[in-house]
Amino acid sequence: MNEPADLLIYARWVIPVEPARAVLHHHAVAVRFGRIAAVMPSDLARRTVDAARVVELPExxxxxxxxxxxxxxxxNLLRGIADDLPLMRWLQEAIWPAENKHVSHSFVREGTLLAAVEMLRGGITTCSDMYFHPDAAAEAFDLAGxxxxxxxxLIDVPTSYAADAxxxxxxxxxxxxxxxxxxxxxFTVAPHAPYTVSDANLRRAQTLAHELDLPLHIHIHESEGEIRNSLAAHGMRPLARLAKLGVVADNMVGVHAVHLDAQEIELLAGHGASVAHCPTSNMKLASGIAPVAQLLAAGVRVGLGTDGAASNNRLDLFQEMRHAALLAKVGSKDATAVPAHAxxxxxxxxxxxxxxLGAEVGSIVPGxxxxxxxxxxxxALMRPCFDPISHLVHVAGREHVSHVWIDGEIRVAEGVALLQISDKELLRIATVWQTKLAN
Structure with a gap:
């Protein structure tokens, strides 16, 4: 008797990520109850699996x-509002004033909804968000699926969202x-950055994160000015201060981590901390080139982030993969750094x-x-294709994403997001906020 499946996807190539470098030619992925039930050669799947839905992806x-x-x-609602400024001027002269004037539950809900649609259409199924009104963001992510x-x-500075820590x-x-x-x-516990959060509140954030088994998400070492100011105010660099406070740990995701010395790389590696590398944002704000090749060589886990659309202008992980690979090569002067599979x-x-979430998502593995x-x-513009992994990083773009599933449920089909909200309504939302922000 054949095995039942809710969904069976046949593809020219299945790239499972685990094991590394694996490329499975003419394979199928069976899905049942929202989970991957099996990965097998296509001819075997045709003989042994009975699926309620079948999707053929021949190329x-x-x-x-x-x-x-x-x-x-x-x-996303601030996309392009203040281009071509260095980080602190960008924050102090443009972003923070706009946020203080406009940020509200509806701003966050509607801006997050626009971002979620953009991410889904670009193949992003999971994101780690850091912003005000997390309840509104959660509503939007839920609506988008x-x-x-x-x-x-957590920030020490009062805003329109909250008065104090x-x-x-x-x-x-x-x-x-x-x-x-x-x-x-x-959820994550998300103190904004060492320069906006006191020692007491940094300790408090990590204590809460440990007690609740949550990741701790924090900007670190994004600019040289941040490091100079920390030396002046605290007599030490930001990471040294975080380590002294007990914040550097295996649940910490340090965002940007552009300006690191060898000792700091070893500190991150020794504590099992992770880095969120945002290459496009770092280039656009002229923050510098993160030492990704050295981080990976030291065993530090490095993931990719887009940052916000205000400092990148697009939420596109295909772009980030390409930029991460190329920047690592030029930054280390090593053409072998960050190959496509990495x-x-x-x-x-x-x-x-x-x-x-490594036991749940991130690779195509049964369970x-x-x-x-x-x-x-x-x-034809994508051919010949000798190595599909190389093509994904160096040739393809988010416009080539045809289908996206989350928990086995279709979210994008033939490049079109399948949502409870129409494109017309999304355009209306964007237009309303553009008018508000322009005045």
Whole structure:
């Protein structure tokens, strides 16, 4: 008797990410109850599996859904509002004033919804978000059907969202309590950065993260100015300060990590901390080139993030894979640094593991959630194709994503997002906010 399946996907190539470098030619993935039931040769699947739904992808690569390890999703509404400025001027002169004036529950919900659609259409099935009003962000990710880890933001500075650290945490944990049993929505503890959070609150954030078994998500060493200011204010570099406070640990996801010395790389490796590398944002803000080749050589887990659309302008992990690979080569002057399979690993399994989701998503392995992305490599402009992994990183773009599944449920088909909200309504939302922000 044949094995039953809810969904059976036949692909020209299945790239499971585990084991590394594996490319399975003419294979099929069977899905049952939202999880990967089997990965097998196509001819065997045709003989032994009875599926309720069958999808044929004759010229496609089937890969795990991409994991965006760092974004500020609601900032899609601020896309392009302040280009071509260095980091601190960008924050102080443009972004923070706009946020203080406009950020609200509806701003975050609607901006996050726009971001979720953009990410889904680009093959991103999971993201780690850091922004105000986490309850509103969770609503949007839920509506879009995405998997997300939403940050419980902590900042010492009062904003339109919260008055002080206690207020940030109270509101953030209220959102977590509301969503705690949701199958796709989880949370991180997200102190913004060492330069915006006091010693006491950094300790407090890590204590809460450990007690609740949550990742700790924090910007670190993004700019040289950040390091100079830390030396002046604390007599030590930010990572040394975080280590002294007990923040550097195996649950920490350090975002950016551009300016690291050899000792700091060893510190991260020794504590099992992860890094969210955001190459496009780092280039656009002229922050520098993160030492990714050295981090990987030291055994540090490195995932990829887009950052927000205000400092990148697109939430596109295909772009980040390509930029990560190329920047690592030029930064280390080593053409072998970050080969294509390593870049794909960074965009999938490494990000999942950093969020504590490695047993659930990030690779095409039986038992894991069926978060999958199909990339069409059949166009004449994509041929010849000697190595589909190389093509995914150096040739294909998000426009080649044809299908996306989360928990085995279709979210994108033939490049079109299948949502409870129409493109017309999304355009209306974007237009309304553009008008507000322009005044």
């Amino acid at each position: 496609h690569a089937l890969i795990p859904g991409l994991v965006n390890l760092h974004t500020h999703a609601a900032m 995405m998997r997300a880890r939403v940050g419980i933001v 206690d207020d940030y945490l109270r509101k953030g944990f209220a959102a977590r309590d509301h969503w705690k049993n949701h199958p796709r929505i989880g 870049a794909l690993h960074m965009a999938t399994l490494a990000g999942a593991e950093a969020l504590g 894991k959630r069926a978060d999958l992305c199909a990339v069409d490599l059949g166009d």
